Every structure is written in structure tokens, then in C-alpha cells.
Amino acid sequence: xxxxxxxxxxxxxxxxxxxxxxxxxxxxxxxxxxxxxxxxxxxxxxxxxxxxxxxxxxxxxxxxxxxxxxxxxxxxxxxxxxxxxxxxxxxxxxxxxxxxxxxxxxxxxxxxxxxxxxxxxxxxxxxxxxxxxxxxxxxxxxxxxxxxxxxxxxxxxxxxxxxxxxxxxxxxxxxxxxxxxxxxxxxxxxxxxxxxxxxxxxxxxxxxxxxxxxxxxxxxxxxxxxxxxxxxxxxxxxxxxxxxxxxxxxxxxxxxxxxxxxxxxxxxxxxxxxxxxxxxxxxxxxxxxxxxxxxxxxxxxxxxxxxxxxxxxxxxxxxx
Amino acid sequence: xxxxxxxxxxxxxxxxxxxxxxxxxxxxxxxxxxxxxxxxxxxxxxxxxxxxxxxxxxxxxxxxxxxxxxxxxxxxxxxxxxxxxxxxxxxxxxxxxxxxxxxxxxxxxxxxxxxxxxxxxxxxxxxxxxxxxxxxxxxxxxxxxxxxxxxxxxxxxxxxxxxxxxxxxxxxxxxxxxxxxxxxxxxxxxxxxxxxxxxxxxxxxxxxxxxxxxxxxxxxxxxxxxxxxxxxxxxxxxxxxxxxxxxxxxxxxxxxxxxxxxxxxxxxxxxxxxxxxxxxxxxxxxxxxxxxxxxxxxxxxxxxxxxxxxxxxxxxxxxxxxxxxxxxxxxxxxxxxxxxxxxxxxxxxxxxxxxxxxxxxxx
Numbered sequence: 001x002x003x004x005x006x007x008x009x010x011x012x013x014x015x016x017x018x019x020x021x022x023x024x025x026x027x028x029x030x031x032x033x034x035x036x037x038x039x040x041x042x043x044x045x046x047x048x049x050x051x052x053x054x055x056x057x058x059x060x061x062x063x064x065x066x067x068x069x070x071x072x073x074x075x076x077x078x079x080x081x082x083x084x085x086x087x088x089x090x091x092x093x094x095x096x097x098x099x100x101x102x103x104x105x106x107x108x109x110x111x112x113x114x115x116x117x118x119x120x121x122x123x124x125x126x127x128x129x130x131x132x133x134x135x136x137x138x139x140x141x142x143x144x145x146x147x148x149x150x151x152x153x154x155x156x157x158x159x160x161x162x163x164x165x166x167x168x169x170x171x172x173x174x175x176x177x178x179x180x181x182x183x184x185x186x187x188x189x190x191x192x193x194x195x196x197x198x199x200x201x202x203x204x205x206x207x208x209x210x211x212x213x214x215x216x217x218x219x220x221x222x223x224x225x226x227x228x229x230x231x232x233x234x235x236x237x238x239x240x241x242x243x244x245x246x247x248x249x250x251x252x253x254x255x256x257x258x259x260x261x262x263x264x265x266x267x268x269x270x271x272x273x274x275x276x277x278x279x280x281x282x283x284x285x286x287x288x289x290x291x292x293x294x295x296x297x298x299x300x301x302x303x304x305x306x307x308x309x310x311x312x313x314x315x316x317x318x319x320x
Numbered sequence: 321x322x323x324x325x326x327x328x329x330x331x332x333x334x335x336x337x338x339x340x341x342x343x344x345x346x347x348x349x350x351x352x353x354x355x356x357x358x359x360x361x362x363x364x365x366x367x368x369x370x371x372x373x374x375x376x377x378x379x380x381x382x383x384x385x386x387x388x389x390x391x392x393x394x395x396x397x398x399x400x401x402x403x404x405x406x407x408x409x410x411x412x413x414x415x416x417x418x419x420x421x422x423x424x425x426x427x428x429x430x431x432x433x434x435x436x437x438x439x440x441x442x443x444x445x446x447x448x449x450x451x452x453x454x455x456x457x458x459x460x461x462x463x464x465x466x467x468x469x470x471x472x473x474x475x476x477x478x479x480x481x482x483x484x485x486x487x488x489x490x491x492x493x494x495x496x497x498x499x500x501x502x503x504x505x506x507x508x509x510x511x512x513x514x515x516x517x518x519x520x521x522x523x524x525x526x527x528x529x530x531x532x533x534x535x536x537x538x539x540x541x542x543x544x545x546x547x548x549x550x551x552x553x554x555x556x557x558x559x560x561x562x563x564x565x566x567x568x569x570x571x572x573x574x575x576x577x578x579x580x581x582x583x584x585x586x587x588x589x590x591x592x593x594x595x596x597x598x599x600x601x602x603x604x605x606x607x608x609x610x611x612x613x614x615x616x617x618x619x620x621x622x623x624x625x626x627x628x629x630x631x632x633x634x635x636x637x638x639x640x641x642x643x644x645x646x647x648x649x650x651x652x653x654x655x656x657x658x659x660x661x662x663x664x665x666x667x668x669x670x671x672x673x674x675x676x677x678x679x680x681x682x683x
Contacts, residue, residue: 035476084664094667097412097476101614102663108608109656110360116651117364228653236480243474279492286484293473293481 002268006261007148009268012222014260015156016041016214020238021245021252022159022166023210028242029170030203031183031311035100036085037211038235039107040078044215046111048074049226050118052128066129071155071216078212079205081107086201093315104235112228130224131155153221155213160253167249179203183309186316196316211235233286234263240289244296247309255292262288342626346619349669350633353662360657366650374647375640385639387525391597393635395420395606397534398589399613400620400627400634401541406582408545408622409574410558415464415479416586417610418486419457423587424594425490426456428499428601431512431594445515450591457587458580460486465579469572483610491603499601511599518596530592537585541624554578586610608656615663634659 020037027034034040052070085103088094131153142150170176178199181189186196214234219226237259245252262285269281358368379389399416406413430452435445460482467473493499495507502510518528545551556564557574565571589609594601616634620626637659641652 088664088667088671092668092671094671098614098618098663098667101414101611102660102667104660105608105611105615105656105663106660109653109658109660112653113364113651113657117366233480233484236477240477240481243477277492277496279488279495279497283485283488283492286481286488289481290467290473290478290485293477294467294471 004148006264006268007145008151009264010257010260011149011152011156013263014256015159016217016222016234017238017241017259018253018256019159019214019217020211020235021241021256022162022249023207024238024242025166025247025249025252026179027203027207028312029183029247029309030179030200031186031309031314031316032089032200032204033096033313034085034204034207035097035239036081036103037238038231038233039104040081040208040211041215041218041231041235042107042111043077043081044074044212045219045230046115046226047077048216049128049219052220056129067131067220070220071213074216075209075212078208078210078215082205082208085208086204089315090197090200090204093317096313108229115226115228127224128220131221155217155221163249163253170249183311186311190318197318237285237289240293244292258292259285259288345669349619349662349665353658353665357658357661361650366648371644371648371650374643378643379636379639384525387527389632389636389639390531391526392638393631394531394534395589395593395609396612396616396634397538397628397631398592399586399609400616400631401538401624402582402585403613404617404620404622404624404627405541405585406578407617408558409554409578410561411575411578412476413461413479413579413582414476414614415460415482415610416613417606417608418479418483419460419583419586420590420606420610421486421490422460423453423457423590424601424605425493426452427591427594428509431516432499432510435513435516440515442515445513446518446595449516449595450588453587453591454584457590458584461579461583462576465576469575490601490605494601495603501600508600508602512595516595517599518592526597528596530596533592535628538624538628545624612659615659618666619662
């Protein structure tokens with residue numbers, strides 16, 4: 001069934017995007033634009049795969065242990081990378097766009113050097129234990145959509161469960177209110193006794209953790225291998241998702257599904273055996289991204305388009 | 321955006337400010353970056369000293385090494401100029417990569433197809449090929465400009481997306497597409513016709529006139545940027561768009577001009593690289609020149625003339641990577657890591673410098 005396959009592939013492709021984008025929503029709501037998601041995802045992908053590889057050899061442990069450790073390592077790798085970002089962007093108040101580009105460039109080089117050191121540059125990529133798909137008991141028996149929606153790995157369900165959590169946090173809790181205020185008017189929230197530097201750093205670290213997990217999904221659930229540069233623009237796509245989703249977790253979920261469809265179609269068309277060059281399908285998600293941004297942006301209200309948090313991308317000086 | 325401090329530095333130091341801003345600071349940044357990088361290399365399990373010596377040997381140890389370093393610097397210089405001009409105007413063009421590739425693609429199309437119908441002389445072939453690349457790169461830049469002006473699409477994302485589109489477009493053209501070589505075996509184009517190739521200046525070495533052209537362009541751009549009305553307007557928009565607009569400078573027009581100019585420079589870089597060095601266009605024609613260009617331009621503090629020096633450094637790094645890979649066995653992609661670390665130190669130094677000047681102006 002083509003429809004079922006498309007739906008299942010869309011959800012699978014949307015999950016890493018959703019994970020990274022949810023973190024980015026929090027970070028951008030607090031006023032930090034994190035262009036380094038791509039790099040944080042790459043670091044996560046490599047560390048996750050490596051951790052899973054080395055823990056899988058230990059006897060007498062459950063097979064799900066390796067991937068779980070891998071996922072944790074992936075998140076931590078993203079977190080540490082975000083720490084560098086936080087130091088440069090929030091503490092030293094450097095330009096966030098330049099730092100983000102540097103982080104991505106760093107990760108591209110670092111992951112290749114480390115991967116070559118650990119696994120060699122020749123031979124086929126090492127395969128690792130990964131998150132198995134399983135069918136949810138009753139739900140997967142629903143005709144038509146059951147198999148497509150309820151036969152995934154655990155991370156897919158967890159990431160979807162996270163959407164309402166992030167929504168609730170942002171719009172119905174006091175810390176969430178502080179985060180949003182921090183992105184709109186940091187001076188005001190500082191006057192009320194909140195520490196803007198600390199708040200933004202926490203948000204950025206969360207974004208890094210989520211991006212790392214998103215990267216880990218690529219190397220631990222999507223395909224159980226790491227290949228250099230495997231994120232292929234997904235980090236930047238997550239950035240576009242946040243803009244298209246108007247910095248709102250629920251809308252971001254919808255946007256992630258749309259872009260997931262873009263990435264899924266490319267795999268499906270390639271498998272369908274049409275007489276069209278595969279590169280045109282590889283191009284699809286990026287063209288989609290441009291079209292969607294064109295359709296959803298406004299004549300500018302501020303630098304990042306309408307409805308962006310007012311202080312997005314502006315370094316905050318606590319002593320000024 | 322406090323990137324105007326990238327440009328100005330701390331002008332409060334009256335004594336030999338040039339020496340401090342243009343020699344000491346970059347040198348300090350480089351030393352810190354190389355030390356940090358050595359630590360990372362060490363923890364990756366390699367010997368940093370041996371790695372650096374191998375790199376130095378290959379990039380500066382012999383006449384042919386120096387020649388290759390010059391050759392490898394040229395694409396960095398062209399894309400670096402492209403980025404410097406755009407950033408000066410406050411335009412975050414991360415798309416030099418895509419513009420570079422599209423320039424090369426247009427030159428390939430001309431050089432393997434159209435050139436057959438023109439007189440077979442280099443005096444006609446080379447200028448037209450270069451013209452094609454300039455238009456292609458410029459048009460790629462204009463897409464982002466138009467999206468930004470009419471719809472407010474953030475150019476950081478649109479240029480990055482165009483990079484991926486350009487990479488796949490080149491791949492589509494040379495791997496199974498209309499520009500693939502006649503034999504259809506490899507994923508590369510036909511070699512360019514002889515009368516579209518740039519000549520070599522000193523035969524066994526690969527030094528070509530494109531290097532000289534790039535340096536001349538750097539000088540011309542410095543003049544344009546600092547001594548003409550156009551350059552003044554461009555800088556004014558970059559440093560304070562609102563003030564510039566209030567003074568009657570059209571931001572829309574400047575955005576269009578600068579995006580075209582920036583794209584054209586990167587596209588020209590692609591054509592020079594193709595016409596001088598690679599007879600074929602391949603899938604992996606650019607190993608990320610456009611991204612490195614950001615580090616090149618920022619290390620040169622967005623000054624076209626200083627970009628020549630920083631491009632030379634990055635060319636040497638790239639050439640040195642061959643030595644590191646051969647001697648120590650470390651992945652050649654280590655250069656990206658080094659570039660990123662340099663970039664981070666530039667950002668850190670800029671911020672610290674900015675604080676320092678703030679503090680001393682307060683006291």
C-alpha cells in the first residue's frame with residue numbers, strides 16, 4: 001500500500017526533525033537563534049552510534065541497553081556542543097549566526113576525524129544495535145492507518161508525547177513564561193530578578209540535548225550506521241520548521257510532518273523505479289523549504305520575519 | 321548584531337592601532353586556535369607536533385608545494401571576497417558554496433557544449449565562459465535577495481537551502497544528466513574544450529592567471545569599498561540600516577546589488593577553479609569552499625585586501641591536510657575543524673575587544 005508506506009516513512013523522517021525543532025523552539029523563544037543544530041545533530045549521531053557500538057559487545061545485558069546508552073550519549077554530545085555555543089554567544093555575546101556556522105563546520109570536521117580514527121576510512125560502515133520497531137497492541141490492528149501510525153520505535157512515540165509537554169511548559173507554567181519574556185524583552189525579566197544569562201544558557205543546552213537526540217535517531221533508529229555528513233541539512237531544515245511553525249510547539253509538529261514528507265518522498269520515489277534521476281528527489285525537501293518559507297514569511301517585522309521573538313538573535317548585556 | 325565591532329575593532333588605542341588590529345590580534349587568534357586544535361588532535365589519538373610539521377612541509381617545504389598552496393588559495397580568496405562584501409552590507413550570505421558551484425556549472429555548460437559553435441580561440445572562449453559563470457552565480461544570489469526583499473525570507477536559511485539545491489543540481493547534471501561525459505561511465509562532465517581552459521604560467525607547476533585575477537579583484541574591491549560612493553552606501557547600510565535609509569540610501573537597491581556582486585564573485589571563483597585546474601566538473605567539485613569562506617572573510621575582518629592573506633593561510637591549511645593525511649593518517653577533513661576553531665576565536669576576540677573598548681570609553 002503506497003499510502004501506508006508514505007505515512008509511515010513520513011513519520012519516521014519527521015521524528016529527528018521534530019526532536020531538533022522542539023529544542024529550537026525553546027531556545028529561540030528565549031532569544032537565542034541556534035544555527036548550529038546541524039553540527040549538534042552530527043555530534044549526536046556519531047556519539048550515539050559509537051556508544052551503542054561499544055556497549056553492545058558486553059555480554060549478559062539486554063539488547064535494548066546499547067541503543068538507550070547511545071541515545072543518552074547522543075544527547076550529551078549535543079549538550080556539550082551547545083555549551084561551547086552558550087559560552088561564545090551568551091557569555092561573550094558574540095554573533096550567533098557566525099558561531100552557529102562555526103559549530104556546524106567544527107562538527108563536520110570533528111566527526112570525520114574521530115570516525116576515521118575509531119572505525120577506519122575503508123570498508124563498509126559499522127552496523128550497531130538499534131531501536132527496533134514494535135507494534136502497539138490494539139491500535140496497530142486498525143485498518144488502513146494502524147500499521148502506518150502505530151508500528152514504530154519507541155523514540156517516535158516519545159517525541160510525539162513531548163509536543164504537548166513543551167506546549168504546556170511554554171504557555172502554562174511560570175518558567176515557560178519567563179522563557180518567553182526573555183526572548184521578547186530580556187531587560188524586563190531581568191528587572192523582575194531573573195538571571196537572563198542563566199535562563200538563556202539553560203534553554204540553549206536543552207536545544208543542544210534535543211538536537212543531539214535527533215542526530216542519535218538518525219544513527220540509532222533510522223539507519224543503524226554513521227556516515228560522515230549524514231544529517232544532510234536536517235538541522236537547517238529544523239530551523240525552517242521553527243519559523244514555519246511560528247515558534248509554537250503544536251504548529252511545529254505539523255511543520256515537521258510536512259518536511260518529513262519531503263524527505264520521505266525522496267526515498268519512496270527512488271524505490272518506485274521511475275525513470276527520473278534520483279537527484280531531483282534529493283532536492284525536493286530543500287525546494288519545499290524555500291517555497292514554504294516564501295509562503296509563510298511576511299514583509300519583515302523584524303530581522304527573522306513576522307512573529308519572531310522580539311529579541312531573537314540579539315546578545316543581552318546584563319550590565320548595560 | 322554587534323558585528324560592526326568585527327570591522328572597527330578598538331579605535332580608542334591611538335598608538336599604532338594598525339599594528340595591533342591587523343597583525344597582533346590575528347596572530348594571537350591563530351596561535352590560540354592552533355594550540356586548541358593541537359589539544360583536540362592529541363585527544364583524538366594523534367601526535368599534534370608531527371601533524372603540524374607534516375602540514376608545514378607539504379605546504380611550504382618545496383617550490384611545488386608553495387605553488388600548490390597558491391593554487392589552493394584562489395577559491396578561498398574568491399569566495400572569501402564574496403562573503404566579505406555581503407557581510408559588510410549586513411547581508412548574511414552563507415550561499416557562496418552554491419553560487420560557486422552554479423558558476424562552475426554554467427562554465428561547464430558553455431565550455432563543453434556552446435563553445436564548439438564559437439571561433440576556437442581562447443580570446444573569445446575564456447571571457448564568455450567567465451561571463452556565464454558571473455551571471456549564474458549572481459542570479460543564484462538574486463533569488464535570495466528577491467525573497468528577502470519581497471517576502472522577508474531570512475537569507476541565512478534561503479542561501480543554505482540554495483546550497484543544497486545547487487549541490488544536487490550539479491550532481492543531477494553530471495551524474496546521468498545532459499552534461500555527463502560522452503562515455504557515460506564516470507559521474508563527471510566532458511573535459512572542457514582547449515580554448516576555454518586557462519593557460520599555466522610556469523609549467524610543471526599549476527600556477528594560473530586566475531590567481532592574479534583574484535588578487536587584482538581584491539585590490540579593486542578594496543578601492544570600491546572604501547573610496548567610492550557605492551562602497552560608502554554599502555557600508556552605511558551594513559552598519560546602520562535605519563540611519564542609512566533616513567539619509568536616503570535605498571536598502572532594497574543595495575541588497576540587490578550586493579547579493580548579485582557577492583554571488584558573481586563566488587561564481588567567478590567556480591569558473592576559475594574549473595577552467596584552470598579541473599578539466600571535468602565532478603559531483604564533489606567543491607569541498608565546502610563556501611563555508612570556509614566565512615572564516616576566511618572574518619579572519620580578515622571583512623577587508624578585501626586582508627582577505628588575500630587569510631586566503632593564503634587557508635590554502636596552506638588545505639594543502640597541508642594532504643601531508644597530514646599521508647604522514648600521520650588523520651582525516652583530511654581536520655581542516656574544517658581547524659577553520660571552525662579559528663572562527664570561534666575570531667568571535668571570542670572580537671567580543672573581548674569590544675568589551676575592552678567599552679570599558680575604557682566608560683572610564
